[in-house]
Amino acid sequence: MSNPPRRKRSLGWISVIAAALVPTLIAIAAHASVPSTPSGWSLVWSDDFNGGAGSLPSSANWIVDTGHAYPGGPANWGTGEVQRYTDSPANLSLDGGGNLRITPIKSGSEWTSARVETRRADFKPAAGRVLRIESRLQMPNVTGSAALGYWPAFWALGAPYRGNYWNWPGIGEFDIMENVNGLNSVWGVLHCGVNPGGPCNETTGLGASRACPGSSCQSAFHTYRFEWDRAVTPNQLRWYVDGQQFHSVSQSQFDSGTWNAMTGHQGYFLLLNVAMGGAFPNALAGSTPTSATVSGRPMLVDYVAVWQSGSGSTPSPTVTPPPGGVDARSTIQAERYQAQSGTSLETTTDSGGGQNVAQIGNGDWLRFDGVNFGSTAATQFNARVASGAAGGVSGLVQVRLGSPTATPIGDFAVGNTGGWQSWRTVPANISGVTGTQTVYITFSSGQPADFVNLNWFSFGG
CATH class of the missing domain: 2.60.120.260 (Galactose-binding domain-like)
Incomplete structure (x- = not known):
């Protein structure tokens, strides 16, 4: 979800966008608390989005991005998306029932929406351990022509991106959940190396997709998980939906320079947003959003949590002190x-x-x-x-x-x-x-x- 021209997916989705469907009301599942920490794991960080209806998410946990770009960064967030991000409760608020709502709204000719990122930017497994990043969420409940341009995402960016904004994709990006145009599909993608081309085939990235198990991605909550495994050699990156793995990448696929640039820094920060239009939705459906695209369909986020295998939650050392201290x-x-x-x-x-x-x-x-x-x-x-x-x-x-x-x-x-x-x-x-x-x-x-x-x-x- 970041940086200069990209999101030209070639992941096997050559889709014909269905005829317009009658929009359905959002089916809100009962709020589920952050799951209990599994045996052998420790909770690193979480947010359950509990709070009063209409309030913003915790400022201790989240930074709210606004406008069309980071100051000094690429225009339109580097993806060609058209919306303006705001901190208005109409676009971003808790629903009072334990969920965060991110709602794209069209007013006149302008689309607005919301994007948040964690204050913490050190999510990284210690050596010999596994980091698990997870969210239970429901994509915007809209399909067909009414959904053209909708681009919800749950993802992570390498910490060195903050304050630089021009070092993508070398610092790494993990797209844990991406979806466009109301398709019943979740994409998991890795971005790394150089743009264009390179070991991550930029601007496309290394990705895979699948339909959501059981109920469609749009009609129900599903759990999206990413694992960074430093307990195996070579290290692995894995993507899951509802506990079912659908994508993996191995350290062995990369030269040491690319892998170190992506994993050798202090860690990652997490992001949630719903963009409108841009390279990825346009690659599958032409110019979006269109006059048929409906306004006001939120992404609902029940929780975000990060666990690490083993005891303790301290990230792995970023720097080894020199001999002699x-x-x-x-x-x-x-x-x-x-x-x-x-x-x-x-x-x-x-x-x-x-x-x-x-x-x-x-x-x-x-x-x-x-x-x-x-x-x-x-x-x-x-x-x-x-x-x-x-x-x-x-x-x-x-x-x-x-x-x-x-x-x-x-x-x-x-x-x-x-x-x-x-x-x-x-x-x-x-x-x-x-x-x-x-x-x-x-x-x-x-x-x-x-x-x-x-x-x-x-x-x-």
Whole structure:
């Protein structure tokens, strides 16, 4: 669901669009809670979409995309889709019954709809484990000519896409569920490598499709699942609908550079949206939407959940510390953590460029292994921070050793610095530290809003 020209599918669907059908009312199944965590697995993250009717999804979990593009990104979200995304409850809201509704609406000549993405961008299995990403949802309940141009999707993009927007498809894309034009079919697709061509046959991608089991995709809820398996060699990617596998891709199909570019970064963020028109629906039906396309048929999302095999939910290390550890008195880049919770990465405008850790709020943390303080005690902590938090919103940046719940050895408070890329270096005194330590940078606030970005830190004294 992203980036410059694509979605020219050649997956065996040479379909004749059926004659117009009388639209049917949406059959809403009873809300189902996030399934119990299976034995041998751990829950990494989930959202059950419980809340009052008409409210937006949790801002702690989701970013709402608006407009026709990311700022500085490709027009029409890189796919040629025609709608404008909004945060209006008419397009995006909870239904009060445990579902999220994403509803395309035509007003005059304009289509509007909605697109959300997880704040977390670190969904990735640890080495030797399996990551399972799943949603129970109902596609827009519309078929035939009335459905032309509808393009619902549940998918994932590589985290380095945030703030860049021109590195697709190398950073990877997993289309867990795609559908167009009201066809009773789910597509699962991998995008990678280079565009056009490359090992993922861009702009088409490596994909497969099948009809939904039992009831059609449009008339009922179905469960769509993607698994990233690092417990087998070579690694595998697998797609399922209602527990039935219909597509798989093996690491052995790719050169090491392509695979590493797609899997070697910190992980993925998840997206839900309903586009209107664009390359994929147009490839099967000509120019869409048409005058026959009806407005107002929502995609209903019951839950989204991520599990990992084994115990614990911490993503695999993104960076291995060098032999001998990291010099505590050097400039330690925040994005070079070995594990984290609750944050994401973005391109920084601070001196030196690169990335900073972003979207940091209460309870988030970063872990740095093998930080070598030597035999002379370090007594000061310096951190490069920025904040665009609202007035009155602030929090603490803390240093802990050995555990994210250990007693802090030092901290400082930070509030709005003038913007999320308005950087300043803040010092703090810490209890004297020697030897080689596992350092946790933790973040504490009395409210749920994000309050700080972190670019780098160092120790002195």
